[in-house]
Amino acid sequence: MAEPTGLRDGNVSRGGGSGELRQSNLTAILRYLRDHGPSSRHDTARGCGLGVSTMTDLVGDLRSRRLVAELDPIRRPGAGRPTRPIALDGEPWCVMGVHVEVDRVHVQGSTVGGTELWQDTLSAVFADDHDGALVLADAIASQLSRVPEGHQLVAVEIAVPGYVGLDGTSVTSRALGWDGAGVGKAVRAALGETGLTDVSVGISSDFHLAGLYAARVLLSDPATTVAAYFGGLSEVGSALVVNGEIFRGAGGGAGDLAHLHVQADGPECWCGRLGCLNSVLRVQELLARAGLRDAEQAAELVVTDPEQAVSLLVEGARDGDAGVLAALEQAGSSLGRAVDDVLGSVNPHAVILGGYLGRLAPFLMPALDRQLRARVHEGPYADTQILVTDQDPPVTAGAVLAARDACLYDPLALTTPLR
Ligand SMILES: [Zn+2]
DSSP states (O other), X not given: OOOOOSXXXXXXXXXXXXXXXXXXXXXXXXXXXXXXXXXXXXXXXXXXXXXXXXXXXXXXXXXXXXXXXXXXXXXXXXXXXXXXXXXXXXXXXXXXEEEEOSXXXXXXXXXXXXXXXXXXXXXXXXXXXXXXXXXXXXXXXTTGGGSOTTOEEEEEEEEESSEEOTTSXXXXXXXXXXXXXXXXHHXXXXXXXXXXXXXXEEEEEHHHHHHHHHHHHHSSOGGGOEEEEEEOSSSOEEEEEETTEEOOTTTSOTTOGGGOBOOTTOOBOTTSOBSBHHHHHSHXXXXXXXXXXXXXXXHHHHHHOHHHHHHHHHHHHHTTOHHHHHHHHHHHHHHHHHHHHHHHHHOOSEEEEOHHHHHHXXXXXXXXXXXXXXXXXXXXXXXXXXXXXXXXXXXXXXXXXXXXXXXXXXXXXXXXXXX
């Protein structure tokens, strides 16, 4: 089984041994079908730069693994022989997307092909006196009974509210009280005890996965698009998604736009910085600045009922409350400064505002637009799209996508021929 690394962009390098080349060609076909849907063999071969005979051999291999299916023939008027399109299959293979929160774990089971199998939410105590990694590993192992008969688990992706270590398996999270918790090791051991020794176990920051999902769903052609994502439930999280993949950078920490410096003397963030984007944009700060709650009440409300906390701001703004409008104007300006810097450093096709930033977007956009004026007058940035979605950050769904990808990117190690 391939060990997860800090840099997993799905591009297996070409030109190694023949095994490596084969793996890379198989993955190219699977990615093409994932990104384009059912396609003719001709289009798939051309899109992947493969010859006809190589294509026949590789598709035969993928069909034997039930990763690709041949669909019913399509007859085109005037064309010769009817052609049979091919499509992603993956139905016998099961993956698990896991989202770890402070006091609970969300799990979603799916086939590699994308059919949802089950959803569950487990309460879990990750307090300091427990070994959090073991608690999580037990929670994941308890879900194995949900894998339906005839399906085999091949990949698990775990979304954590924190940073993943350079080894790709340890997690540091202030929210969970984890300092280098050995999550990957514990989960592999728990799966291994049940005989599952070849399951891919990936770990990512929760907002990387939320950004991945948002980019794949919202962008018209994610495979050729660069996107920056900002979202959150009550605090800002962020990601960069390049050509449909999380951009992780040298150590897995790229896309941490939520903690860009936007104010020299701003409030203190949990990250330790003064005046980072999250410190001035998080919901508790906005509630207090708008005069809707004092600092203590605001801090409590975002924990007990984050949705209600955001609703107070939305309703206040709709009612024309001067304090709320001023707070959101200032917030839009701060977000605009951060977005301006991101446009200059990354030049994305799109900036996605999701989660509570999506809900507040109508009131943030005027000030945000003003901050971008100097930028979008310049040619390279003129076509930048700002996309808004007010759905909760889709972290579990993003983890499912990443787990399905793990199988597409390593089909030879994670699946076996079935016929
Ligand atoms: Zn911060």
